[in-house]
Amino acid sequence: MKSYLEDIKDQPEVKRTLTQFIISDKIPHALLFSGQEGIGKDFCAIRFAQEVNSRFVKNRLEAERIISGIENFSEPYIKFICPLPRGKSESELDGPYEKLSEEDLECIKEELSKKISNPYYDLEIPNANNIKINSIRDIKKFLSFSIETSFFRFILISDAHLMSEAAQNSLLKSLEEPPAGFIFILTTSQPDLLRSTIRSRCWNLNFQPLSNDGLSSILTNFFNINESLANSIAPFAGGSVSIAVKLFEHDFETLINKVIVFLRQSLGKRYNSAFDEIKYFLTDNSGEMLKLLIYLVIIWLNDVQKFRYQTGNYYFNKHVETLEKFNNRFPDLNVNQIVNKLEQLQSAVSLNINLNTIAINLIMELAKISSIKVN
Known part of the structure; x- marks a missing residue:
């Protein structure tokens, strides 16, 4: 019989632990999936929920119905909780969707549909900055909904670190003694933002960055990116689907070439030209493009070190001459x-500091290198 956990790319330790929970029939009532963004934590939660029910539900037709319900985020099989916008005049006593506009509801419906079709898809719901206490209080209704069941029901809280303090306090009450047959799964890239009392009530599983092969396979199968391009993007993505998709969406080859031109202008102290180049990365107000630029510059600098010690496997393998020239000029940098x-500077982007200020500082930091005296 096929195991739904086989669909999960990489993560051998996580899969081994989850399989052991099922075999031993000792599944914790709460699990915490931790690891960087874009490595398939939500997908793993869905597949685990399906695997548990495929093993314990004896009636084949009923098992198929439950597994399909989990796939489609359907209650009463699974309750999916994620950050949502606040509605006009919304209070904590309102339901999480009650005061949302038709436009917001339609957007959420479309985004969830994309997530159902592609579990690696990152939801893009405007103004959804945190998980509201309304959403957490709604869990109590889910827990109290009494039906004759022979299956396990799941509560999946995605980006759990975005729960407000009040929401976390409310969740604690549900986590302490959930009814039999309910399993909580919290996924997060920042577990330190969760209260220690929540973390201590969960079995923590740490997810690792995806391998290049695993990431390339996901890009090909879930995002319809051709295999050759997926193989080129994967090494730059740091094991994250989220970063890989951003690289693809912004035309990967163009992006890499722009980074090289920007580096040449900045290192050459051609300030106006460097700022002209960086404008391409300032077109979005979120700062995501600027963070992407800094991320790629850091990768190039890491390649500089690899070239210095002749370790090979360069990310910028089409621009090795830039690594050689830099090391010849600054061998002891x-x-x-x-x-x-x-x-x-990359961290500063998330602190609402003016993006132009960060961009100028980036150029100046790189330009300083050219002022270093060479022996």
């Missing part, structure tokens, strides 16, 4: 120090 400064 402390690259780690530069990377640390750039990582600070």
Whole structure:
């Protein structure tokens, strides 16, 4: 019989632990899936819910119905909770969707439909900045909904770290003693933002970045990206589907070429030209493109170190001449120090600091390198 866990790319330790829970018939009532964004934590939660019910539900037709219901985020089989916008005049006593506009509801419906079709899809719901206490309180209704059941019912809280303090406090009451047959799964890229009392009530499973082969397969099968391009993008994505999709959406080859041109202008102290190049990465107000630029510059600097020690496997393998020229000119440069400064700028993007200010600082940090005296 096929195991639904086989669909999960990589994550051998996670799959081994989940399989052992099922075999031993000792499934924790709450699980915490931790790891960077875009590595399939939600997908794993869905497949685990399906695997559990396929093993324990004896009636084949009933099992198929339950498994389909889980696939489609249908209650009473699974309750899917994610960040949502606040409605006009919404209070904590309202239902999570009650005061939302028709436009918001339609957008949420479309986004969830995309997530159902592609579990690796990142939801893009405008103004959905946190998980509302209304959504968490709604869990109590789900837990109290009494039906004759022979199956396990799941509560999947995606991006659990985005729960407000009040929402986390409310969740604690449900986590302490859930009714039999209910299993909570929380997924998060920032477990430290969850209260320690929540973390201590969950069995924590740490997910690793995807392998290049695993990531390439996901890009091909779930995003219809041709295999050759998927193989080119995967090494740059740091094991994350989210980053890989951003690279694809912004025309990967064009993006890489723009990064190289930007580096040449900045390192050459051609400030106006460098700023002209960086404007391409300032077109979105969210700062995601600027973060992507800094991320790629850091990868290039890491390649500089690889070239210095002749370890090979360069990400910028089509631009090896830039690595050679840089190392010939700055053989003793402390690259780690530069990377640390750039990582600070990358973090600053999320702090609502003016993007132009960050862009100028990025150019200046790179231009400083050219002022270093060569022995």
